[in-house]
Amino acid sequence: MTAPVLPLLKESKVDVLIIGAGPAGYMAALWLARLGIKTKFIDKRSTKIFTGQADGLQPRVLEVFETFGFVDRALKEVAVGYEACFYEPDENGRIRRVDKLPEGVPGISRFNGSVIHQGRIETWLSDAIDEFSGGAIRVQRPLLPESLEIDAADADSPTAYPVRVVLKKLEDDNAAPEQYGHKVQNGLYRQFDGDQTNPAKSDTGEHQEVVRAKYVLGCDGAHSWVRQQLGIEHRGETTDYVWGVLDITPVTDFPDIRKRCSIHSQNDGSIMLIPRENGIVRLYIQLRQVDHHGDGNGDDSVPAGEKKSARVDRSKLTAEHILATAQKIFQPYSLEVAEMHWFTAYQIGQRVATAFQKDQRVFIAGDACHTHSPKAGQGMNVSMMDTFNLAWKIGYVVKGLARPSILATYELERRAVAEDLIAYDLKLSRLFSSKPGDISTNDFRRVIDKGSAFTTGCTVNYDASLLVDKPAGQPRDVPYHSALATKLAIGMRLPDVRLVMQSDARPLFINQQLPSTGEFRLLIFIGDYAQVPPLKKQMDDIGEYLARPENSLQRLRADSILQLMLIHASPQSKVEWDDFPLVFRPRDKRGLMNYWLVFGDTPSPHAQTGDAYEQYGIQRDVGAVVVLRPDGYVAKVAEPTVKGVKDIWEWLAGFIVDLKPSI
């Protein structure tokens, strides 16, 4: 019954608009769903991804999945890498295995590097978003952004919606990406540009809408439209490599087909072999090298049919050609294909965006910020970790809990990761494309081995900032420790250790007790209080201090900003439940006690526990207080006293709105 003539432009207000439903976008939406932030999440493609694309999951991302409650789904489906084999040509120019190494860094995480196709990962994320948001946050497709403006006058106001984005609803048929086995034979998964290349089409305004947002996240890939709107450059290296990728079910006599392999042939190029789920194997085949000068736009992929000045003879980039190359490299082993699931070919350089945001209102993340080769298996992981770093900060600011100044830590922290990644990828790319003989296997393995820790995602080390309390100017590759916790690096993720739940004697991993709720956490390592009387007094004093009605804890708990955990190191025979101050055993309004905040670093007959203090370098007769950020990174270490807690309140007041540190 509404008037069909002269349609009014539909207009809506949201706290956050996410543009692009890839891994970075999904992770942002997940955090915002968890924090209850009003979010609009759009993508210009009409369907999700079915096969192919990125497939590596690093241990750190699996740890993060655990904090969101769905790592068990992942572990049921992924293929895990446990061993890496290295093949080189023998005297007759035929490949043979020259070495085996454990894959990853045993012990660095409970999880190992794994693979599964991107579509499954997006399904897990999507299901979790649905659950946390009660269905309120779902990808809206196909929606194409047409313009983006930031109202500079409003950019500083916490209540304003200064970003205006015009969106256009596409017809589904115009927005279906081409997928192998889905619509077209050609496996080149194109960066779909929708109507963006032909703005004339969208002049009618019939399907347009306006979104006013407090914050916009551009998670729209290597060709990021958001990045272009912000006028940000994508700068990088001048040498590109051309890669072919095959996902196949192989028939072969190659003995290590279920292990990760790096294969260097004499004259035919190199292969990275990665076994996947359901008997599938992915081959990355470096086809040849071309010289290419980056145009600063990052737009270097070579989709068939585009008008770009690609330097590659595209007629050769068929599945048959790629497979034939792989077969040559595999000699003397046979390699036939029972089923081809997906293939692609692309040419990409190492590039980093010159800025990750504008006015701290519009941010870019993931491939929009950094592109590189697939060799290190890092793209999807680093993309997800970008928004895992950013979205909780935006959530805090949107809720009025934290000052907008914390948002600057996003670019500070994630640009460093992007630059380290590009540097590593460049080194690896050059090694990988070198001919056998140019470089020794030992050199090659040394780079891989050193890079193993980096590629787990567990060694990321954030610089000093409002959110990381350590001296400025520390080098990133040297962890900075407090004297109170000599093996716990400030700025790095909390390593997983085992503890015993005090109330029910259950052995557990600390990461299982650190779900991503948005809360900071105070881990109070009170030491062996039962045998060191001063520690008992410190615990009682802290308990008494925190229990005061005027203590900051009450405000921080009420706003779900902070949670306590007490971790003692006394023998269980000397510990009684009543020893612990009531602030660590709080009751709700019905009188039900919280039994889940007190832990012992004590031996269990059921599992290997009792070495957490040692692993963190905390002395049992001294103790420490460790502050964790909502994303699980160590923010600060203080002494386990009332003074230490006061220091932490002071520090929190540096960015938490209206927090008056209690005395």
Added chain:
Amino acid sequence: MTAPVLPLLKESKVDVLIIGAGPAGYMAALWLARLGIKTKFIDKRSTKIFTGQADGLQPRVLEVFETFGFVDRALKEVAVGYEACFYEPDENGRIRRVDKLPEGVPGISRFNGSVIHQGRIETWLSDAIDEFSGGAIRVQRPLLPESLEIDAADADSPTAYPVRVVLKKLEDDNAAPEQYGHKVQNGLYRQFDGDQTNPAKSDTGEHQEVVRAKYVLGCDGAHSWVRQQLGIEHRGETTDYVWGVLDITPVTDFPDIRKRCSIHSQNDGSIMLIPRENGIVRLYIQLRQVDHHGDGNGDDSVPAGEKKSARVDRSKLTAEHILATAQKIFQPYSLEVAEMHWFTAYQIGQRVATAFQKDQRVFIAGDACHTHSPKAGQGMNVSMMDTFNLAWKIGYVVKGLARPSILATYELERRAVAEDLIAYDLKLSRLFSSKPGDISTNDFRRVIDKGSAFTTGCTVNYDASLLVDKPAGQPRDVPYHSALATKLAIGMRLPDVRLVMQSDARPLFINQQLPSTGEFRLLIFIGDYAQVPPLKKQMDDIGEYLARPENSLQRLRADSILQLMLIHASPQSKVEWDDFPLVFRPRDKRGLMNYWLVFGDTPSPHAQTGDAYEQYGIQRDVGAVVVLRPDGYVAKVAEPTVKGVKDIWEWLAGFIVDLKPSI
């Protein structure tokens, strides 16, 4: 359009009819669904169970759940017991903790004894049945059996359907069990008898149907109608105990409320406290003891409103009375209830059925065979393990793969378990109801401690039979070992150990590689073949022997009767994939290789592996072949030679139909 007058009795034929959808019935249906057996599964109640009832899951049952693929669902929901506390009166008659012990037997299984309400367990089983049977096997409700006849003339024919059962479809309203919080206030969960007590009602025949079955399983509880039809007695002890049970969310200052506790008060009785999921606690309260002579019918529960000659003053069996008793026992600790989820009271004796079957055509299982107190947390577990033992054997016979003679092993094996359980329960009951002072805490703990292994379900030891190749007459409490595997008891379940998957270097637990497929398994422990040349020759000889077209293996594989696993003990540096005979690396018709049959008992950098031979008592320079039954019990041990395999073929020919042992 069918004629409405003079209805013909609907008649159907099924391989197996399961009467009663409790734990025993569900486990039977699960196995039969997995094996593809045509099964009808009925229950007389119109709905499933929502709360209360049995709640303990022993480690062995969790291992079995793993073999059916849903242990991860269980582990996400259950409350696990890790520590047991013992409380006794102090000099003032108030309880205090006198001891703590680890719960269960650390190391006996990867899983610990757990609790969750029966409804959830039935949901997991039901979902798995749905998945395996493609929806073909579902509980049909409310269906009441009215008559059961075995045609003696047909009882020996393998193709006959000698059991005739008449069923009646009830109106839903007549068949709803009374459940606390569901229909009625009274928490007494009644054994619902439907129309069975009033046969006159069912004379119309309107809703009747006839089922002709090859086999019928009576899983219909302590009051088993099937047992009564077969004229089997339920014999037992003459002393009964009266128990009250509360499932509550407590408000209390009792310090061990999240641990399993045995509490003996001075004058007010005893409590077993079992923490459950979601902050719920179950209390078993022994109210008082009555003398009572079993009537041989097992029908000793005391449902309110029945006409039985109950000896208990039922007016006292209210939630209030039971709670008041619990509160007295808990003194000096407070015990208030924030929420009462369920309660019941019952009086039950220790009884075992005088037979578990008739004509090897109709079997009873679960509570129909054995009743006892809830103290050992065994009822539901032993019931499920009854049909886990029985159903695969029926499956083999129905498929014509095994001779019916194997069915006799069911009663042989499970009666022994029932008798051991009753003996243990009786001992525990007497101890538990004794007054403090009559018996020392040490005696009490000694019984509990000794019983711990029994209650894990992992120590069940089946006697010699067609299916367990060991000398007859071995005592059950002394494991019988072959000299080739001195720590692997024949007749007991295979203990879980860690191995390394040869093809992809993945560390794993052997139980994860033993899904319940219905297959026997030959675990060929070929030893350190790479360093002990005779073993290499034995491996090659076995490989050559098994690969012969006329070898029994081909028939056994074709009928999914047997699977091979090869487990070597050579250092990985000396092992190549091509070492293993092709029979352990078979290809399918498309040429795809099976990479998942060869394992190493070797160290992994990712997990603690390499001690499987030692844990099984197998020498690395000798080896052994272990035959596992489809239910995971060790059936036979032989030498790792062609002769050893021939012995196994001979042994299999003892019960597998038409198996001519190859020479």
